[in-house]
Amino acid sequence: MPIFNDKTPYPLVHIVNQSDWKRVVSSCEGYLSIHDYIKLYEYLSQDVKTVFIEKGYIDKDYRDTYYNFYSKKFANYPNKTIRLHFFTTVIPPDDILILDKYQNQYVGFSVIRPTRINTIGRTILDPSKISNLNGHICSTDYKVHIFGAELNINGFPYISQDTDVTVCAHAACWMVFRYFSERYTSYAEVLPFEVSQLTENLSYGRLVPSKGLYLSQIAEMFSKFGFFPEIYIRDSYKRNFDKLLYYYIESGLPVVAGLNKHSHAITILGHFSDYRKNVLDNSVEYVDGFIINDDNYLPYQKLLRRKTGGDGYCSEFNVEDIDSFVVPLYEKIYFSAEYVESTVEAVLNDNTFGINALSKLIRKENIIKRIFLTSSKSYKAQRRKQDLPFNLSSAYCTLDMPKFIWVCELSVNEFYQKGEIVGEIIFDATANHHDRFAFLSIHYPDFILLNDRNYLTNDPKRFLSGNLKEESLQSYPLYKNNLKEI
Amino acid sequence: MYIIKLPSMEERKGFLDTEEKVREAWESLEKATAEDYKKYDEAKRAVQCAAQTKLLG
Numbered sequence: 001m002p003i004f005n006d007k008t009p010y011p012l013v014h015i016v017n018q019s020d021w022k023r024v025v026s027s028c029e030g031y032l033s034i035h036d037y038i039k040l041y042e043y044l045s046q047d048v049k050t051v052f053i054e055k056g057y058i059d060k061d062y063r064d065t066y067y068n069f070y071s072k073k074f075a076n077y078p079n080k081t082i083r084l085h086f087f088t089t090v091i092p093p094d095d096i097l098i099l100d101k102y103q104n105q106y107v108g109f110s111v112i113r114p115t116r117i118n119t120i121g122r123t124i125l126d127p128s129k130i131s132n133l134n135g136h137i138c139s140t141d142y143k144v145h146i147f148g149a150e151l152n153i154n155g156f157p158y159i160s161q162d163t164d165v166t167v168c169a170h171a172a173c174w175m176v177f178r179y180f181s182e183r184y185t186s187y188a189e190v191l192p193f194e195v196s197q198l199t200e201n202l203s204y205g206r207l208v209p210s211k212g213l214y215l216s217q218i219a220e221m222f223s224k225f226g227f228f229p230e231i232y233i234r235d236s237y238k239r240n241f242d243k244l245l246y247y248y249i250e251s252g253l254p255v256v257a258g259l260n261k262h263s264h265a266i267t268i269l270g271h272f273s274d275y276r277k278n279v280l281d282n283s284v285e286y287v288d289g290f291i292i293n294d295d296n297y298l299p300y301q302k303l304l305r306r307k308t309g310g311d312g313y314c315s316e317f318n319v320e321d322i323d324s325f326v327v328p329l330y331e332k333i334y335f336s337a338e339y340v341e342s343t344v345e346a347v348l349n350d351n352t353f354g355i356n357a358l359s360k361l362i363r364k365e366n367i368i369k370r371i372f373l374t375s376s377k378s379y380k381a382q383r384r385k386q387d388l389p390f391n392l393s394s395a396y397c398t399l400d401m402p403k404f405i406w407v408c409e410l411s412v413n414e415f416y417q418k419g420e421i422v423g424e425i426i427f428d429a430t431a432n433h434h435d436r437f438a439f440l441s442i443h444y445p446d447f448i449l450l451n452d453r454n455y456l457t458n459d460p461k462r463f464l465s466g467n468l469k470e471e472s473l474q475s476y477p478l479y480k481n482n483l484k485e486i
Numbered sequence: 487m488y489i490i491k492l493p494s495m496e497e498r499k500g501f502l503d504t505e506e507k508v509r510e511a512w513e514s515l516e517k518a519t520a521e522d523y524k525k526y527d528e529a530k531r532a533v534q535c536a537a538q539t540k541l542l543g
Binding site for chain 2: 084100115153161167168169170210212213214215217218231232233235236237259260263265323325338339342343345346347350351352353433434436437457458459460461463465
């Protein structure tokens, strides 16, 4: 008997084969469309052993679109949803009041909304509990309550477009917004109908039913949410476009990307990389593709650099199809990635500050760079726990820094493959890109320079520098905080 | 105050020890980045126009 409590609002289904998934569909009483059932079945059937069905669930995101839109329709649209909880173990029906006992086997949940078309609503799944997913992603913790028991999921939010109020661009924005509002208290939660109304001052006709969004409208929505967005278009940035996208993803900033040729928008939330490769210059060379949420599929798809050759849950698109993206920057990040990269190159090649001029232990030609943005708070918190050479941990922890910093870590193949670096350059993210002394520090294996950013003049006292007496390269762990490995 | 011990100005032995050298270092970085910066300034202007023509969703 694979279904239990089926006469109650809380059925529990043990999954042995596909026919058991059909019991989940029948228990959803028309809420879950056949198209979406097939998506869930193909995505979860390998891992899920129990589905707990929570009928009559009041979902804040669906309620928002219900009251503002669906309640005005002639046909009946219920105001409640059904929430499906997925577990990787067989749960006895007597345990439904103590589901927190199965925290380690909890994959996450999916809200099924009675919208007839595209019925998968708010969904949070832990990618580490789903087969064939791997990479580095932005993720945060979400709390779930079932009969008073609290469970936790670490993942990235997903929602499909309902094609009435929201289209793919709204869904992609919602995923970014919900990630930030869940992770940082400084961002307020925004519900789907509210997302659709964020362009009311920049609209071309009525907002609902939606006809799609221009890239400029997406940027406007980001601004209304509280970001200070930057737009990138492949045609304008040409060969640097993919690299700049990677720098922001490596910074832990999910972006909304446009696939203009396909009139589609997706969320990019991570990357997957092969660190066994020998690379020549930049950590972007390790990247085989990005991790995306495409609202037409389930979350954590791989977007490959090339059209073929990928294994796992792969997108029908590839990296070349991305022709634009909007990055959600914090207010005080004025120095953008392209200028940082250019300044890094200039510093490393310079006759005064360059690595060949100042280090006897390493040559510019052998350097691998990894550029990312992070908060100085997180950077200091991680560095103070680590034993860095020359008491650098103390130097960085006591160095005055702005809220956000750009970091260019320096390594060589031998160390990078072990997750280690030999130096770094730290930049003030609030700097104007025309300020050529935007760096806070330059550390090569046998040299360090600290720059007091408060100096307005060319007074040489602004710099503190010294040679570090070392005869061989000393490596230490690279910074890991922006993304989570799955 | 930095806990790491760094040499004093007297010990820097000619490295960035005058205003002239600091100014030259700035100019060197300015020259090295000028071409890229010009390209990116133009790209940013082009993006402002293109962003109003790309319809998604």
